[in-house]
Amino acid sequence: MLQGALTLFNWTLRVDQRSRWPHLIRGGFALFMMFALATAWLDAFGTTRAGLRFFEAVCYLNIVLITVSGISYFVTALTEEKEAGTFALLQMAGMTPLAITLGKSTSRLVSSLLLLVTQLPFAFLAVTLGGLLWQQVIAAWLALAAWLILVANVALLCSARCVTSGRAMALAGLLAMMFFGLPVVIVRTLAALPTVIVVAPTFVDVLQGVVKVLTNISPFSRIDEILNNWQQTSWLGVQFWGSVIPGGLCFVLSTALLGRWSRLAENSGTEGYVRGRRWLAGRCGRLPVAWREFHFFTGGYSFLVVKLLGGGALFAGFPALVWTQTGRWDWKPEGDVALEVFFACLGWLTVETLLYASGTLFAEVRQGTQSSLAMLPISVTGLLLQKLLGCCLALIPAVIWTLVATVLGWETLRVRLDMDLLLAWGVMLLFSSQVAAVLSLYTRWAALPLTVLCSFVAFFCLVLPILMIPDVVTVVARSHQFRYTRAFAWCVTAFWIWLLVVLPLQLWIRRRWMEVTRV
Amino acid sequence: MAVITRDTVPAISVTNLSHAFRGHQALHQVTFCVMPQTLHGFVGPNGAGKTTTLKVICTLLRQNRGEVEVLGRNVRSDPEGVRRRIGYMPDHFSMYRQMTVFEYLDFFAAAYGLLAAERDRVIGDVLTLTDMAGRRDDLISGLSRGMQQRVGLARVLVHDPEILLLDEPASGLDPGARIELMEILRELRRIGKTIFISSHILSELAELCDSVTVIDRGQIRFSGPMDVLLESPDSAGVWNLKLSVVIAGVRERLQGCEGVVSVVDPEFATGRDFVLRLKDSISGNDFLRQLVNLDLPLVSFSQQRRHLNDAFMELTTRGVR
Numbered sequence: 001m002l003q004g005a006l007t008l009f010n011w012t013l014r015v016d017q018r019s020r021w022p023h024l025i026r027g028g029f030a031l032f033m034m035f036a037l038a039t040a041w042l043d044a045f046g047t048t049r050a051g052l053r054f055f056e057a058v059c060y061l062n063i064v065l066i067t068v069s070g071i072s073y074f075v076t077a078l079t080e081e082k083e084a085g086t087f088a089l090l091q092m093a094g095m096t097p098l099a100i101t102l103g104k105s106t107s108r109l110v111s112s113l114l115l116l117v118t119q120l121p122f123a124f125l126a127v128t129l130g131g132l133l134w135q136q137v138i139a140a141w142l143a144l145a146a147w148l149i150l151v152a153n154v155a156l157l158c159s160a161r162c163v164t165s166g167r168a169m170a171l172a173g174l175l176a177m178m179f180f181g182l183p184v185v186i187v188r189t190l191a192a193l194p195t196v197i198v199v200a201p202t203f204v205d206v207l208q209g210v211v212k213v214l215t216n217i218s219p220f221s222r223i224d225e226i227l228n229n230w231q232q233t234s235w236l237g238v239q240f241w242g243s244v245i246p247g248g249l250c251f252v253l254s255t256a257l258l259g260r261w262s263r264l265a266e267n268s269g270t271e272g273y274v275r276g277r278r279w280l281a282g283r284c285g286r287l288p289v290a291w292r293e294f295h296f297f298t299g300g301y302s303f304l305v306v307k308l309l310g311g312g313a314l315f316a317g318f319p320a321l322v323w324t325q326t327g328r329w330d331w332k333p334e335g336d337v338a339l340e341v342f343f344a345c346l347g348w349l350t351v352e353t354l355l356y357a358s359g360t361l362f363a364e365v366r367q368g369t370q371s372s373l374a375m376l377p378i379s380v381t382g383l384l385l386q387k388l389l390g391c392c393l394a395l396i397p398a399v400i401w402t403l404v405a406t407v408l409g410w411e412t413l414r415v416r417l418d419m420d421l422l423l424a425w426g427v428m429l430l431f432s433s434q435v436a437a438v439l440s441l442y443t444r445w446a447a448l449p450l451t452v453l454c455s456f457v458a459f460f461c462l463v464l465p466i467l468m469i470p471d472v473v474t475v476v477a478r479s480h481q482f483r484y485t486r487a488f489a490w491c492v493t494a495f496w497i498w499l500l501v502v503l504p505l506q507l508w509i510r511r512r513w514m515e516v517t518r519v
Numbered sequence: 520m521a522v523i524t525r526d527t528v529p530a531i532s533v534t535n536l537s538h539a540f541r542g543h544q545a546l547h548q549v550t551f552c553v554m555p556q557t558l559h560g561f562v563g564p565n566g567a568g569k570t571t572t573l574k575v576i577c578t579l580l581r582q583n584r585g586e587v588e589v590l591g592r593n594v595r596s597d598p599e600g601v602r603r604r605i606g607y608m609p610d611h612f613s614m615y616r617q618m619t620v621f622e623y624l625d626f627f628a629a630a631y632g633l634l635a636a637e638r639d640r641v642i643g644d645v646l647t648l649t650d651m652a653g654r655r656d657d658l659i660s661g662l663s664r665g666m667q668q669r670v671g672l673a674r675v676l677v678h679d680p681e682i683l684l685l686d687e688p689a690s691g692l693d694p695g696a697r698i699e700l701m702e703i704l705r706e707l708r709r710i711g712k713t714i715f716i717s718s719h720i721l722s723e724l725a726e727l728c729d730s731v732t733v734i735d736r737g738q739i740r741f742s743g744p745m746d747v748l749l750e751s752p753d754s755a756g757v758w759n760l761k762l763s764v765v766i767a768g769v770r771e772r773l774q775g776c777e778g779v780v781s782v783v784d785p786e787f788a789t790g791r792d793f794v795l796r797l798k799d800s801i802s803g804n805d806f807l808r809q810l811v812n813l814d815l816p817l818v819s820f821s822q823q824r825r826h827l828n829d830a831f832m833e834l835t836t837r838g839v840r
Binding site for chain 1: 574609
């Protein structure tokens with residue numbers, strides 16, 4: 001058993017070592033750290049605790065990256081074997097479930113931990129900028145490593161349970177959302193409940209216990225504790241053990257249930273699920289690629305309806321929360337609620353857009369269908385535009401609810417939201433989606449985390465022109481007595497950003513797609 | 520097979536085709552042509568350049584040098600026109616496994632601009648041809664490998680191309696599925712398609728193909744009719760004779776015939792099979808008349824030919840470059 005696991009472990013490490021991308025990603029992380037450090041050093045003039053501020057930003061970014069990359073990287077550990085039909089071959093080669101889970105996950109874990117190690121020397125440099133102790137750096141890195149172990153093993157469990165990578169990713173994503181969202185929902189619901197409904201104290205205690213446990217395990221709470229309350233905490237803390245032990249349990253569960261779940265997967269199939277969806281798909285229209293994309297990549301009408309209803313439930317949840325607090329039902333959210341509804345919808349739109357952008361071309365490469373598509377009498381640009389259309393149709397629910405949130409909360413948003421920042425968000429979303437599409441044609445599952453990293457760095461480069469161009473154009477337009485100066489300024493900004501940032505990326509996607517079709 | 524005259528435009532014409540990948544010369548001065556309505560085999564060892572040639576012909580890859588024409592259209596200057604007239608089936612299984620057979624074919628037919636009513640008719644026809652009509656509502660993921668290959672073949676037929684380019688269509692199929700696939704290819708040739716097939720399974724190609732091109736290390740070793748390839752200089756005047764029963768003294772009677780140089784037993788002698796070496800002066804027909812006069816229980820009398828395997832091994836170099 002041990003020999004099999006070691007062979008698999010060695011093999012995956014060698015693949016990682018020979019592949020160009022892991023080294024580039026590590027190099028990218030190191031560059032990012034240098035960039036962040038330089039920014040912090042420039043900001044440090046006239047301030048204190050610059051090192052602490054820099055380190056805090058790095059830690060929070062790492063949490064986001066670990067969560068995103070953990071979900072996208074580890075969920076495929078076992079599903080890629082199932083999808084390629086090689087899982088049975090591994091079992092026939094005498095590999096036990098333990099050997100398979102060890103061999104497939106340990107190398108990825110080591111590879112991911114190496115990313116953290118790469119950043120450590122730069123993290124120590126933050127100490128020299130002030131406001132930070134080297135002990136805090138070590139403790140924070142241990143907390144991040146523990147979080148990585150938890151995410152990796154939960155994703156491994158999803159990978160063992162699900163038949164396809166897509167489903168495993170959806171399950172892991174749902175669990176992550178619940179992990180971060182549940183405490184907020186429970187706390188706000190409990191705070192609102194006593195005024196209208198009486199709830200059993202035991203039930204409240206259980207809910208509060210859940211919140212306490214999730215908060216204790218949360219890496220955000222732990223980093224906050226380490227950086228702001230170091231005297232009251234220890235090197236490891238509850239978060240470390242609260243992540244490593246459940247992570248270990250998930251690993252044990254994955255190993256114990258892998259055989260059973262893979263047998264179930266072989267016997268069940270997906271026929272019922274697809275048949276249920278098929279009657280909604282209808283016949284192929286004038287834009288076949290868009291039709292295929294919408295119905296067979298994004299989930300089609302059934303998913304569209306689910307998302308519309310889900311968005312409605314999300315939207316209705318906020319007025320319901322207000323109703324429980326004030327006894328007044330008002331569909332027009334105001335104040336903080338309006339902002340929360342708007343940002344929730346915007347977040348949903350962002351995540352869905354990035355998921356489609358990183359998956360639409362990659363799915364073709366994974367299925368090996370790119371050369372069949374290339375042979376169709378449809379130009380490459382036409383094909384990519386049809387794919388875009390199919391994905392845009394699937395984004396309709398998110399767009400509708402974002403618009404509803406904007407219209408109904410307009411009174412608040414108009415006053416409290418900087419429209420230039422909203423424009424910046426739009427540009428960043430456009431940029432990130434193009435980057436995700438490009439990266440998905442180079443890497444297997446690292447497109448999304450890399451997109452987050454690239455977008456973080458690019459934000460600092462793009463935000464200045466995004467905010468400056470409208471101001472400059474407004475001044476010039478006013479001097480020429482234009483009537484709609486602000487709208488004109490945004491149009492000019494959008495044009496320049498498209499020409500200088502988005503268009504090169506789109507041409508890159510086109511070129512790379514053509515290369516990929518030749519393989 | 521169609522009647523080919525001097526003026527017939529080749530279905531595929533490749534002239535001095537060369538292509539290199541990062542300094543590695545994949546194809547060097549490749550020249551051959553495929554005549555219309557023929558079944559042309561394209562054989563060579565792994566890494567010989569078969570798939571690269573196919574990709575250039577089907578416009579997926581732009582060649583470094585040389586001219587490639589498909590039905591008189593240049594692949595470089597008119598790729599769209601070429602694509603509409605060919606159907607390419609790659610060597611790997613590339614399918615949307617979550618679709619049904621009908622949805623999959625409907626998608627490709629729609630992409631070629633066929634209207635819904637026309638698509639129904641065409642899909643029905645190609646499913647009948649590939650013997651998959653009973654499986655039109657099955658999920659592709661639930662089909663066996665052989666059936667998926669048939670769906671792949673049906674896919675390349677939906678726009679009624681004149682030429683089919685098939686890259687290793689029989690790879691990974693069991694013998695039964697391979698035989699069925701070859702039957703379908705024969706039927707396609709009968710209805711007038713030109714088929715250019717790259718394959719490793721030489722025994723089936725020898726029976727199936729009208730002509731063949733052998734490629735090795737990026738260079739053409741042979742291109743021409745299959746009969747010419749299988750004729751061997753060593754086997755000129757050598758004939759195989761098979762009788763239905765063992766007859767005593769038959770060897771002596773055969774040796775007594777005019778023009779016989781020698782009568783030997785084949786490698787696995789049964790007493791009913793003989794290998795005859797005849798003088799150059801006597802033709803097969805003349806000798807057959809003598810055999811009929813001998814009143815022997817004949818099963819077959821045929822000129823000895825090389826196996827395609829032997830020809831292949833002689834023309835190609837062992838080992839991977």
